[in-house]
Amino acid sequence: MREPLVRINGLTIDFDTGQSNVRALHGFDLQIEKGEAVGIVGESGSGKSITWLGALGLLGPRARVAGSVRLDGREILGLGEREMAAIRGKRVAMIFQDPTSSLNPVHRIGRQLVESLVLHRGMSARSASAEARRLLERVQIAAAAQRLSEYPHELSGGMNQRVMIAMALAGEPDLLIADEPTTALDVTIQAQILEVLKEMRRETGMGLVIISHDLGIVAELADRVVVMYAGRPVETAPVSRIFDAPRHPYTRGLLAALPEIDGALERLVAIPGQVPEPHKLPPGCPFAPRCAQANANVCDETVPTMRAIAQDHAAACALIHTAKPEALRSLELA
Amino acid sequence: MTSAPLISVSELRRTYKVKTTGGWFSPTAELKAVDGVSFDIRPGETLGLVGESGCGKSTTAKLVLGLIPATSGKVVFEGKPVAADSKRAWREQRRRMQMVYQDPLGALDRRLPVGAQAMEPLDIFGEGTKAERRDRMLALFDAVGLPRTSVDRYPHELSGGQRQRVVLARALMLRPSLLVCDEPISALDVSIQAQVINLLKDLQEQLGVAYLFISHDLKVVRHVSHRVAVMYLGRIVESGRPEAIMRAPAHPYSQALISAVPSPRARGKERIVLEGDPPSPVDIPKGCAFHPRCPLATDRCRSEAPELRPFGEQRHVACHRAGVSITSARGAA
Amino acid sequence: MLAYIATRVGRAIFTISLVLTFSFTILAATGDPALLIMSVDAPPEAIEAFRERYGLDASVWQQYIGYLGNLLQGNFGQSLRDGRDAWDVVVERIPLTLALTVPAFLLKIGIGIPAGIYAALHRNSFLDRLVMMISVAGYTVPSFVLGLILILVFAVNLGVLPSGGQDTWRHAILPIVTLGTAGAAIIARYTRSAMLEVLGQPYIRTARAKGVPWPKAVRRHALPNAAIPTLTVVGLMVGSLIAGAVVVESVFSWPGVGRLLISAVANRDLMIVQAILLLVAVCMVTSNLLVDIAYGLIDPRLRGRSGSRKT
Numbered sequence: 001m002r003e004p005l006v007r008i009n010g011l012t013i014d015f016d017t018g019q020s021n022v023r024a025l026h027g028f029d030l031q032i033e034k035g036e037a038v039g040i041v042g043e044s045g046s047g048k049s050i051t052w053l054g055a056l057g058l059l060g061p062r063a064r065v066a067g068s069v070r071l072d073g074r075e076i077l078g079l080g081e082r083e084m085a086a087i088r089g090k091r092v093a094m095i096f097q098d099p100t101s102s103l104n105p106v107h108r109i110g111r112q113l114v115e116s117l118v119l120h121r122g123m124s125a126r127s128a129s130a131e132a133r134r135l136l137e138r139v140q141i142a143a144a145a146q147r148l149s150e151y152p153h154e155l156s157g158g159m160n161q162r163v164m165i166a167m168a169l170a171g172e173p174d175l176l177i178a179d180e181p182t183t184a185l186d187v188t189i190q191a192q193i194l195e196v197l198k199e200m201r202r203e204t205g206m207g208l209v210i211i212s213h214d215l216g217i218v219a220e221l222a223d224r225v226v227v228m229y230a231g232r233p234v235e236t237a238p239v240s241r242i243f244d245a246p247r248h249p250y251t252r253g254l255l256a257a258l259p260e261i262d263g264a265l266e267r268l269v270a271i272p273g274q275v276p277e278p279h280k281l282p283p284g285c286p287f288a289p290r291c292a293q294a295n296a297n298v299c300d301e302t303v304p305t306m307r308a309i310a311q312d313h314a315a316a317c318a319l320i321h322t323a324k325p326e327a328l329r330s331l332e333l334a
Numbered sequence: 335m336t337s338a339p340l341i342s343v344s345e346l347r348r349t350y351k352v353k354t355t356g357g358w359f360s361p362t363a364e365l366k367a368v369d370g371v372s373f374d375i376r377p378g379e380t381l382g383l384v385g386e387s388g389c390g391k392s393t394t395a396k397l398v399l400g401l402i403p404a405t406s407g408k409v410v411f412e413g414k415p416v417a418a419d420s421k422r423a424w425r426e427q428r429r430r431m432q433m434v435y436q437d438p439l440g441a442l443d444r445r446l447p448v449g450a451q452a453m454e455p456l457d458i459f460g461e462g463t464k465a466e467r468r469d470r471m472l473a474l475f476d477a478v479g480l481p482r483t484s485v486d487r488y489p490h491e492l493s494g495g496q497r498q499r500v501v502l503a504r505a506l507m508l509r510p511s512l513l514v515c516d517e518p519i520s521a522l523d524v525s526i527q528a529q530v531i532n533l534l535k536d537l538q539e540q541l542g543v544a545y546l547f548i549s550h551d552l553k554v555v556r557h558v559s560h561r562v563a564v565m566y567l568g569r570i571v572e573s574g575r576p577e578a579i580m581r582a583p584a585h586p587y588s589q590a591l592i593s594a595v596p597s598p599r600a601r602g603k604e605r606i607v608l609e610g611d612p613p614s615p616v617d618i619p620k621g622c623a624f625h626p627r628c629p630l631a632t633d634r635c636r637s638e639a640p641e642l643r644p645f646g647e648q649r650h651v652a653c654h655r656a657g658v659s660i661t662s663a664r665g666a667a
Numbered sequence: 668m669l670a671y672i673a674t675r676v677g678r679a680i681f682t683i684s685l686v687l688t689f690s691f692t693i694l695a696a697t698g699d700p701a702l703l704i705m706s707v708d709a710p711p712e713a714i715e716a717f718r719e720r721y722g723l724d725a726s727v728w729q730q731y732i733g734y735l736g737n738l739l740q741g742n743f744g745q746s747l748r749d750g751r752d753a754w755d756v757v758v759e760r761i762p763l764t765l766a767l768t769v770p771a772f773l774l775k776i777g778i779g780i781p782a783g784i785y786a787a788l789h790r791n792s793f794l795d796r797l798v799m800m801i802s803v804a805g806y807t808v809p810s811f812v813l814g815l816i817l818i819l820v821f822a823v824n825l826g827v828l829p830s831g832g833q834d835t836w837r838h839a840i841l842p843i844v845t846l847g848t849a850g851a852a853i854i855a856r857y858t859r860s861a862m863l864e865v866l867g868q869p870y871i872r873t874a875r876a877k878g879v880p881w882p883k884a885v886r887r888h889a890l891p892n893a894a895i896p897t898l899t900v901v902g903l904m905v906g907s908l909i910a911g912a913v914v915v916e917s918v919f920s921w922p923g924v925g926r927l928l929i930s931a932v933a934n935r936d937l938m939i940v941q942a943i944l945l946l947v948a949v950c951m952v953t954s955n956l957l958v959d960i961a962y963g964l965i966d967p968r969l970r971g972r973s974g975s976r977k978t
Binding site: 043044142156158159186187188189190191192194195213214215216217218219220239240243253254255257258259260261262263265267268269270271272274275290 | 386387493494495496523524525526527528529531532535550552553554556557577580581590591592593594595596597598599600601602605606607608610611612
């Protein structure tokens with residue numbers, strides 16, 4: 001069988017807090033094909049961002065990352081700093097939530113772009129600065145030549161996120177990981193950035209991991225969606241199925257709780273309770289305490305694992321798999 | 335809804351002198367944070383104020399509460415003018431108008447149990463006996479859905495959603511008639527936002543409190559507001575009932591704003607993407623402030639600033655081309 | 668950038684003029700120098716003559732104007748003790764003080780900055796804790812105590828170094844070490860916390876995510892940013908090159924500016940005290956000015972906005 005671009009198996013991440021060990025990611029599996037766009041949805045503490053920082057070795061010394069992350073079949077977890085550095089930015093690039101503080105305040109925009117080009121494309125300083133300008137033009141920054149000699153604080157947030165995208169494109173990566181790329185931006189600027197991301201994907205054919213708490217953004221960019229809760233994936237399916245036929249009670253709850261811009265104005269169905277803290281997880285299904293369907297005998301006992309429901313559709317909910325037909329029907333109606 | 339307005343804001347302006355560079359002798363320019371804003375809120379009604387960062391919505395909130403003095407214009411609350419300088423009258427008014435901010439942790443004192451903090455407004459105004467104050471606090475904790483066991487907890491022991499409930503309980507302690515909410519749910523997790531939205535609506539129904547609800551999130555504003563005002567660069571560009579505005583926005587900026595909202599139910603829809611960033615409020619374009627980004631702009635828009643004029647039923651729009659749809663104008667071109 | 672520098676220079680001049688006025692006021696308020704200098708039972712005519720000679724009989728305002736005028740001409744008055752020009756008395760001591768403070772300054776930077784960077788990069792390691800422990804000890808122990816301990820160990824017990832005086836370069840070793848230790852400790856702490864703050868910033872994560880290897884990310888992205896807060900402390904130390912050794916000079920009987928200050932204070936030689944005060948103020952203000960200009964060079968955000976910033 002052909003190897004996918006990325007294959008993650010049993011990834012776990014623990015943080016050493018000094019006194020104790022807190023597990024923040026409890027086993028994560030995912031395959032990404034070349035050119036595929038995967039959306040990762042979750043609330044704070046779901047583990048959606050640290051998964052990728054951990055996979056790329058960007059979490060720092062207090063994090064312990066275990067499991068397997070393969071890139072084109074080659075294990076990259078545990079590689080040395082120099083080998084990892086050769087992968088970051090070149091094979092897998094990343095952009096972050098707050099573009100302005102993600103750029104070095106004391107370096108000019110041009111210098112930061114050139115740095116990537118010299119690192120990954122072996123360019124000379126002169127050809128790199130011509131290429132840097134071309135990259136800024138590709139992400140539709142007006143007056144690109146002038147921007148090269150400016151500093152991040154002289155540019156708007158939206159412009160800085162375009163610079164971050166240009167910098168990510170510099171290494172011609174196979175996969176771009178966009179971690180809440182528009183959360184700090186205004187909605188009309190967010191629309192621009194989403195356009196740029198789509199355009200770049202059309203142009204380059206690179207894969208995309210879009211991490212967001214906003215279901216709307218994920219729906220817009222992703223082919224496939226993984227919903228995460230409390231450090232675990234709970235449901236994964238193609239984008240149309242996840243929004244039109246969600247099966248996990250948490251996914252359904254999230255969609256019901258979402259206010260809409262159009263359609264009938266109904267009272268929102270809120271999910272009761274709150275997201276559990278990583279060191280205070282319930283013994284069984286992490287969502288059980290907030291789940292209207294939870295069955296004390298099943299859900300509080302064991303942590304459900306991801307199991308296939310249909311083609312390309314899996315969920316981690318004991319009720320979906322063990323429920324008798326009538327119980328399932330009540331789940332459908334809920 | 336023909337009752338007298340609870341609060342009436344007219345031609346409110348706030349400008350700041352800013353230096354264009356860092357030095358002592360560098361030239362100053364005028365930053366127009368709020369540039370002639372007028373609206374009414376009736377008792378028990380919610381006005382949603384939407385716009386992007388820098389549009390002046392938070393400054394408007396502070397002006398309404400008298401937290402900062404206005405450069406010009408008038409705010410009349412329950413029949414009396416709100417003035418930031420007259421201390422005594424202002425204190426009396428502040429009992430009746432309270433504020434809720436985005437960051438509940440920042441709004442709470444981390445060294446005091448939340449119950450004591452929620453009672454503080456009663457202590458300050460010396461209302462009732464100690465037992466009565468405690469009863470009122472417990473009643474409001476019930477109303478906002480906080481367990482009574484949380485009374486003795488400290489802010490850091492509560493979740494973000496619970497903290498915002500504490501802040502709400504405290505704001506409601508003096509039975510205000512107006513609550514100004516500045517991005518009250520933006521810092522909360524998605525699954526918690528709906529809880530707080532529902533809570534705000536329930537509290538309004540029970541207590542008859544009016545809200546000035548400030549948010550960048552149109553979806554949320556639609557759910558909580560009776561009327562909506564869209565702001566751009568210090569001015570209201572469109573106001574009216576949320577249903578009407580969201581279904582058929584008349585101002586091109588509202589059209590773009592609404593079309594930009596990503597939604598799982600409207601995947602792959604055609605979107606209006608504006609060019610460029612909003613201009614700096616120091617350097618507001620001549621004519622209509624929106625014209626450099628507006629796909630419908632004409633010569634008239636570049637020279638003459640449009641007034642906010644009635645447009646259909648209960649709606650006001652400030653646009654020379656009000657009602658022209660960007661999408662169909664594009665299709666025709 | 669020019670407007671930025673002009674503003675800073677303006678502020679520096681303003682500060683110095685404040686110091687001048689302050690020092691004049693203090694001197695005028697401490698009492699009549701004639702009575703302090705002349706013996707108590709001096710005849711009134713002699714005191715009158717003294718006052719006339721030093722212009723002390725004029726009104727306070729006239730004295731103030733005269734004082735400023737004299738300073739502008741470089742005239743700091745005469746030592747009330749031996750009648751020599753006060754400025755000359757002070758200036759001849761400067762090289763002696765610099766002979767201690769300049770090597771000590773190099774020691775502070777040479778040890779403090781690398782130690783701070785190392786500690787930050789190896790946070791919570793054994794060496795980090797050791798560095799921080801030494802650093803706490805280094806700046807909590809007063810310099811006269813440290814000086815005395817060094818004398819006890821190296822001069823009295825081991826007898827390898829002299830305990831005081833300034834005859835050879837070996838006399839300078841203990842005072843330099845005493846001065847350098849506390850400064851190195853302070854710089855190490857500042858550098859460490861500045862580095863830790865910078866290493867946690869999103870742009871460091873960006874640098875790593877774009878494939879900059881760790882050592883390069885530290886050099887290119889972390890150090891320039893961490894230099895900004897560290898510069899403040901270093902600048903203060905530059906300012907204290909002239910007068911920062913008062914205690915140490917006394918402990919080691921080193922005849923520099925510091926010791927001159929102490930003896931001048933003890934002898935009520937107000938003109939000397941005033942000259943030193945002014946010298947210190949000018950040094951401090953100048954070094955602050957240099958730090959401000961260096962800030963502007965390192966941090967583009969402080970240069971003022973050239974372009975139109977969009978929000």
